[in-house]
Amino acid sequence: MTVLLERLGARTRRVAGSFVYAAGFAIEVARQLVLFFFGKRPALRVLTLQILFTGVEALAVIAVLSLSLGAVVIIQGLSLLPQFGQAALTYTVLVVVITRELGPILTGFIVAARSGTAIATELGTMVVNREIEAYIATGVNPIAYLVVPRLIGVTVSVMLLNVYFNVFGLAGAFFVSRPTAGVALWEYVTQLGAVLQVRDLLGSALKSAVFGVIIALVSCHHGLLVEQSSTEIPQQAIRAVSRCFVLLIVVNAGLTLVYYL
Amino acid sequence: MRFRIRFSNQIVGLFVVTALILVVAFIVALGINQRWFEQKHEYYTEFATARGLTPGLAVSFRGFQIGQVRSVALTEDDTVRVTLTVSDRHIDRITEHSVLQLQTNPLGIGGGLVLHRGRADADPLPPESLIPAWGSARGLALRQEGLVEVVAEGDIINELLDELPVILANVNRAAASGTDLLEQLRQMAAADAAGPVPDFIRNADQMTVELRSLLELASSLAENLRPLTEELRQPEGAVVRLVGPELDEALEKINRTLEHIEALSGFAAGSTPQIRALLYESRDALETGHEVLHGIRNNPLIRGGIQPREAPAPGFEGYRPEEF
16 A cells, blocks of 8 residues: 555656646746747747748648548538538538648648657757757757747648648639539639638637647657657657647647637 | 758748738638628617527528628617628618518528518618518518518428418407407397397397207207118118018928929929830720720621721830830
8 A cells, every 4th residue: 555655656746747847848948939039040040941841841741631631521511411401511511621620630640740750859869969968068058949949840830731731621622522513613712701711710720820839849848858868769759749649639629619619 | 952951941931921822812812702891881670589690690682691690689678689780782772661581490500681671662771770570560560561572582481480470460360350349249239239230139049049949850850860771771671671581481382392393393204204105005005905896896707807007106206216
């Protein structure tokens, strides 16, 4: 019984300690983020490269995925909803699926799987190679130089990829509805514009921004958790990705709940 | 250095700018499509309940959306005030005597407020004015006076439900008229009333009493006719049932007699050869006797002998050949 209590206490201390560390890490990142915008930007090059790796290089995957998804949604909607006399709801379903829900979450998943692991691995490798200590020794704040550009880069990339996801998804829906249902471009745009609201776009942008922040923070945090051994790097990378997925799903549910309140 | 790294700034810039252009295009298209910058005019209407009424609900005219519900609020006098906006392009369609009809879908989706405008000669209705609801007293009066151009746009159930208040009002009015008429008749039928109508009503009362006695008599007759009808419905008639046993007995006797005759006929038919042979033999015996008597008469010893006999033609051909 005593052993059990000891283990429980130790576990609680570890979890609380890691939580406190993560909170402190987030606060320091926020502080450096403010300084990034209002001070000199030595890490601008890092930011550009981060957007290149996270955003531009993921565009092809996002395009294929969203085109296919939009086509599938419009096919299902056009075949199912007219049976209930609700063909007009096809566009509503399209907006709900592509813009509100799947756009941000799928973009987040793809970025977490691609860039989250990359960030965690890169930072972990830098820790193992003592590069972080070298930055500190030369007076460069590793949070300001390594984490903040990645945070901004991943967040901006996820938001922009979400825009592309919406464009390609809605275009894919049109490309399918045109030959199958004979929907003209102007009719499609008019019908879509009648159901698409600005708050849908804002909600989608907000979600993707939050997801980008989560992915960047979690990945950087786990990358910097590597201490000495290179064997810790893949472990932390896997933890980073799995934790990103869980957090994305939970936060998505919370934001959707807030949206409909 | 790789191309992508070397021109990373340009590539990222293009990536960002393209996305921003797409976002702006999205928003501009939405604005044009939803006419954000068009002037809108406000009207209001009043409903008894807010069921089916939500902000953003479409206001349509002949199937085209001309506005939308801005707010739904409960007033201090317990009516539901619905504020709606109509776009500037359609303001001329809001005329005096217009009414708004709430159409809901049984599935809870779709629906909206449908505008039925006043007759063509009606004046435009200024903004901030009340547009009566379809089922309200004012809306009902406008429709009954024929001042509204009613265009059926909903399904049949909704139309019936919408017409229900009118139907009930008509029924109520008819019932009230019937009550008044009965009251007037009651007053005229009073004992102290005079005149042709009261006399007629009193005579009608006496006639009713006589008619009732006649009906009672007819009822008793009908009671008597019922068993007779039942008897007549039986498959065998009354005559048959009255003489049935005697007739059966007589028929039985006749049947037995016929059986005896049949047996006798059979016996006679079976004995015919014997009888015929007997007759032949009897005839032969008689002829022999006749010949004997003739021989005796013509006996040479006595008189001239016996004459030769002619064979007689058979009068009856037997069943068997003669050789047999």
